[in-house]
Amino acid sequence: MKTIWERRSALKDFYKVLYKKETKKFLKKNPKMGYRFLKNFEELAKDFHQNYKNFDINVYNSISNAFRMRIGDYRAIFLVKETEIKIIEVIKIDSRGSSYKK
Numbered sequence: 001m002k003t004i005w006e007r008r009s010a011l012k013d014f015y016k017v018l019y020k021k022e023t024k025k026f027l028k029k030n031p032k033m034g035y036r037f038l039k040n041f042e043e044l045a046k047d048f049h050q051n052y053k054n055f056d057i058n059v060y061n062s063i064s065n066a067f068r069m070r071i072g073d074y075r076a077i078f079l080v081k082e083t084e085i086k087i088i089e090v091i092k093i094d095s096r097g098s099s100y101k102k
Contacts, residue, residue: 015045015086023076026093036071037093041078045088048080066091 019027027034044051052067060066060077069076073096081087 015048015080015088017041017045018087018089020089020091023090023093033071033074034093037069037074037076037090040069040071041076041088041090048086048088 027038040055044055056070058068058070060068063077063079065081066077066079069078074093075096076093077091079087079089079091081089
């Protein structure tokens with residue numbers, strides 16, 4: 001059985017995933033595609049540096065520390081912040097043509 005300190009140190013490696021209001025709106029309107037994105041971000045949150053290789057993720061050059069995840073015709077743009085609390089902040093999920101517009 002793991003001690004409380006072993007469990008806490010394991011949790012430190014996890015990232016917290018935050019979704020902006022616009023992103024939550026997309027997830028509600030598109031439940032099937034939203035589920036796929038939620039599942040992928042959940043997997044990324046476990047260990048970003050190991051798991052990003054399993055997904056179609058590229059660096060998004062317009063914003064520093066930003067990445068782009070592709071699933072079919074949809075794109076998610078997200079930030080990775082590594083401070084005391086590790087955070088993946090999902091900025092936008094939209095169709096390919098609309099996702100890059102501001």
